[in-house]
Amino acid sequence: EKSPRIYTREEVKSHSSLETRIWVTLGCEVFDVTEFVDLHPGGPSKLMLAAGGPLEPFWALYAVHDQAHVREILAQYKVGELSPEDKAPSTLKTSDPYADDPVRHPALKVNSQRPFNAEPPPELLTENYITPNPIFFTRNHLPVPNLKPETYRLHVVGPPGCQSLSLSLDDLYQFPKHEVTVTLQCAGNRRSEMTQFKEVKGLEWNAGAISTARWAGARLCDVLAKAGHQLRETEAHVCFEGLDSDPTGTAYGASIPLARAMDPEADVLLAYEMNGQPLPRDHGFPVRVVVPGVVGARHVKWLGKVSVEPEESYSHWQRRDYKGFSPSVDWDTVDFDSAPSIQELPVQSAITEPKDGETVQSGEVTIKGYAWSGGGRAIVRVDVSLDGGLTWQVAELDGEEQRPRKAWAWRLWQLQAPVPAGKKELNIVCKAVDDSYNVQPDTVAPIWNLRGVLSNAWHRVHVRVTP
Ligand code: HEM
Ligand code: MTE
Known part of the structure; x- marks a missing residue:
C-alpha cells in the first residue's frame, strides 16, 4: 500500500470554496468532499461551514453524524492525512490581554476578535429551540477573566444596618435552584441593517445577536432577602458589577429596578448553569445575572458585586450607552441623560x-x-x-x-x-x-x-x- 499524502492545516484551509474544492478534516485524516456538498442530507450550506477545517466542532453539535454509515460516506473522499506537527494547537503571545481568552467554535461569525463578539450563522441559529452553548452569541466588552471556582466570591452589599454577604459558589448552591428558559438579545442585534440605511457607531451585527438557553441558579430575590433587603424603596435599583475590567480597573456594570429584582415572578437569576453545564467562560463563568425579558446588557457576566442603590448604576454601559434616540439626534446634539436606559426590548x-x-x-x-x-x-x-x-x-x-x-x-x-x-x-x-x-x-x-x-x-x- 502507498503511504498517504501529507498536508498541513494551512493547505487544508486553502480548500474552502468550490473553486479551490472543499476539504475537511476528521482526526488526522483529510477529505475532499466537493462532490458530496450537494448530496449532504443536512444541506450544502451547513456542510460549507466546516469547509477548510475540522468537522469535530460541528459534528459535536449534531450527533446524527455519530453513525457508522456517515463515516463510510466520508471515507470514500479521503485524500490524505495531516502532518503530525500540525495537530498541536499553535501557541499564543502572552503580552496580549486577550491571550487567555477561551477557544471558540469555528461556526461563529466573528464581528470583533478583541474583545470577542460573534454570532451564530443564521442556518444554525434556528436549527434548535435551545441554542447549543458553543454557538450561543457572545458579546464581550473586555478580555474574559479567568476565575477560579474555589476562590470565587460574590459580594452582596446589604442595606444600611445589615450585614453584607460574601458568597462562595457552594453558598449559592444552598439557595433553591431555579431553572428558566430565557432568550437573550443584544440591543445591537440587526444593527447592520441600520448601518445600510445610514452610518451608526457600533459593532456590526446581523440577525444572530440573539440566542436561547436553559439557565439555572439562585433567584436574585432569595439572595437579596438573605441580605436583609425588602421591597420598601420602589425607586431603588440593583447594581451589578462584573469581574472583567479595563486597564484603568473599571469593571463592566449595569443595573435593573429593585422592583423587578424582588419580584419572584420575574425569575431574575444568579445563574451558574447554562443548558445543564457550568457556564462557559465566554458566558460568565462561574456566575452571571439573567434578567428574563430584558436587554442583554443587563445580564452581567462574571458577577462580582450586587448592591442596592438609590440611583441606577453609574457605569458607562448604563448611562452613556444602550439608550434610544430620535433619528434627528447626532453625536453633536446627543444628551444621554435625556433618555431612559433600555430595559425591556420591543417585539x-x-x-x-x-x-x-x-x-x-x-x-x-x-x-x-x-x-x-x-x-x-x-x-x-x-x-x-x-x-x-x-x-x-x-x-x-x-x-x-x-x-x-x-x-x-x-x-x-x-x-x-x-x-x-x-x-x-x-x-x-x-x-x-x-x-x-x-x-x-x-x-x-x-x-x-x-x-x-x-x-x-x-x-x-x-x-x-x-x-
Ligand atoms: C445530516 C454527512 C457535515 C449538519 C447528515 C447525514 C449525513 C451527513 C450522512 C444524514 C444522517 C442520517 O440521517 O442518518 C455529513 C458529511 C459531512 C457533514 C459526510 C462532511 C463532509 C456537516 C456539517 C454540519 C452538518 C459541517 C453542520 C454545521 C447536518 C445536519 C443534519 C446532517 C443538521 C441533519 C439534517 C436533518 O435532520 O434533516 N450529514 N455531514 N453536517 N448534517 Fe451532515
Ligand atoms: N457582562 C460583563 N461583565 N461584561 C460584558 O462585556 N456584555 C453584556 C452582557 N453582560 C457584558 C456583560 C452585553 S452587551 C450582552 S448583549 C450580554 O452580556 C451578552 O451575553 P452573552 O455573551 O452570554 O451572549
Missing part, C-alpha cells in the same frame, strides 16, 4: 432561512425564523410575505408554548409556501405581533438612531428562483 423577528442572495428551487419554498418580544410578552403571530409586503401568510409557530406575562423565550416559526408560477425572484418579509399587539415598523428609517440599537424593522430577504 422582534427575523428570517434565518433562506439567506439573503440565495437561490431557491421553484415549486415550494420553506421559510424559517425566530420571533421574540421583551418584558415577557408572548408572540401571538408571525406574518410572512413573498412579495415585499403586498400579501401575507401566517407562519406556523414551533417551539415551546409561552406563558402569558412570562414568555421569556422565543418562538421559532416556519412557513412552507408555493412559489408563485413564473416568479424569478422573491422579496421575503417577516413581522411578528406580540400579545400587547405591538408590531414591528416596516422600515429602518423612522427608528434609525446614532447608536444603531433597537433595530426591529420588518426583516427582508431577497432570493432568486431557479427556473
Whole structure:
C-alpha cells in the first residue's frame, strides 16, 4: 500500500470554496468532499461551514453524524492525512490581554476578535429551540477573566444596618435552584441593517445577536432577602458589577429596578448553569445575572458585586450607552441623560432561512425564523410575505408554548409556501405581533438612531428562483 499524502492545516484551509474544492478534516485524516456538498442530507450550506477545517466542532453539535454509515460516506473522499506537527494547537503571545481568552467554535461569525463578539450563522441559529452553548452569541466588552471556582466570591452589599454577604459558589448552591428558559438579545442585534440605511457607531451585527438557553441558579430575590433587603424603596435599583475590567480597573456594570429584582415572578437569576453545564467562560463563568425579558446588557457576566442603590448604576454601559434616540439626534446634539436606559426590548423577528442572495428551487419554498418580544410578552403571530409586503401568510409557530406575562423565550416559526408560477425572484418579509399587539415598523428609517440599537424593522430577504 502507498503511504498517504501529507498536508498541513494551512493547505487544508486553502480548500474552502468550490473553486479551490472543499476539504475537511476528521482526526488526522483529510477529505475532499466537493462532490458530496450537494448530496449532504443536512444541506450544502451547513456542510460549507466546516469547509477548510475540522468537522469535530460541528459534528459535536449534531450527533446524527455519530453513525457508522456517515463515516463510510466520508471515507470514500479521503485524500490524505495531516502532518503530525500540525495537530498541536499553535501557541499564543502572552503580552496580549486577550491571550487567555477561551477557544471558540469555528461556526461563529466573528464581528470583533478583541474583545470577542460573534454570532451564530443564521442556518444554525434556528436549527434548535435551545441554542447549543458553543454557538450561543457572545458579546464581550473586555478580555474574559479567568476565575477560579474555589476562590470565587460574590459580594452582596446589604442595606444600611445589615450585614453584607460574601458568597462562595457552594453558598449559592444552598439557595433553591431555579431553572428558566430565557432568550437573550443584544440591543445591537440587526444593527447592520441600520448601518445600510445610514452610518451608526457600533459593532456590526446581523440577525444572530440573539440566542436561547436553559439557565439555572439562585433567584436574585432569595439572595437579596438573605441580605436583609425588602421591597420598601420602589425607586431603588440593583447594581451589578462584573469581574472583567479595563486597564484603568473599571469593571463592566449595569443595573435593573429593585422592583423587578424582588419580584419572584420575574425569575431574575444568579445563574451558574447554562443548558445543564457550568457556564462557559465566554458566558460568565462561574456566575452571571439573567434578567428574563430584558436587554442583554443587563445580564452581567462574571458577577462580582450586587448592591442596592438609590440611583441606577453609574457605569458607562448604563448611562452613556444602550439608550434610544430620535433619528434627528447626532453625536453633536446627543444628551444621554435625556433618555431612559433600555430595559425591556420591543417585539422582534427575523428570517434565518433562506439567506439573503440565495437561490431557491421553484415549486415550494420553506421559510424559517425566530420571533421574540421583551418584558415577557408572548408572540401571538408571525406574518410572512413573498412579495415585499403586498400579501401575507401566517407562519406556523414551533417551539415551546409561552406563558402569558412570562414568555421569556422565543418562538421559532416556519412557513412552507408555493412559489408563485413564473416568479424569478422573491422579496421575503417577516413581522411578528406580540400579545400587547405591538408590531414591528416596516422600515429602518423612522427608528434609525446614532447608536444603531433597537433595530426591529420588518426583516427582508431577497432570493432568486431557479427556473
Ligand atoms: C445530516 C454527512 C457535515 C449538519 C447528515 C447525514 C449525513 C451527513 C450522512 C444524514 C444522517 C442520517 O440521517 O442518518 C455529513 C458529511 C459531512 C457533514 C459526510 C462532511 C463532509 C456537516 C456539517 C454540519 C452538518 C459541517 C453542520 C454545521 C447536518 C445536519 C443534519 C446532517 C443538521 C441533519 C439534517 C436533518 O435532520 O434533516 N450529514 N455531514 N453536517 N448534517 Fe451532515
Ligand atoms: N457582562 C460583563 N461583565 N461584561 C460584558 O462585556 N456584555 C453584556 C452582557 N453582560 C457584558 C456583560 C452585553 S452587551 C450582552 S448583549 C450580554 O452580556 C451578552 O451575553 P452573552 O455573551 O452570554 O451572549
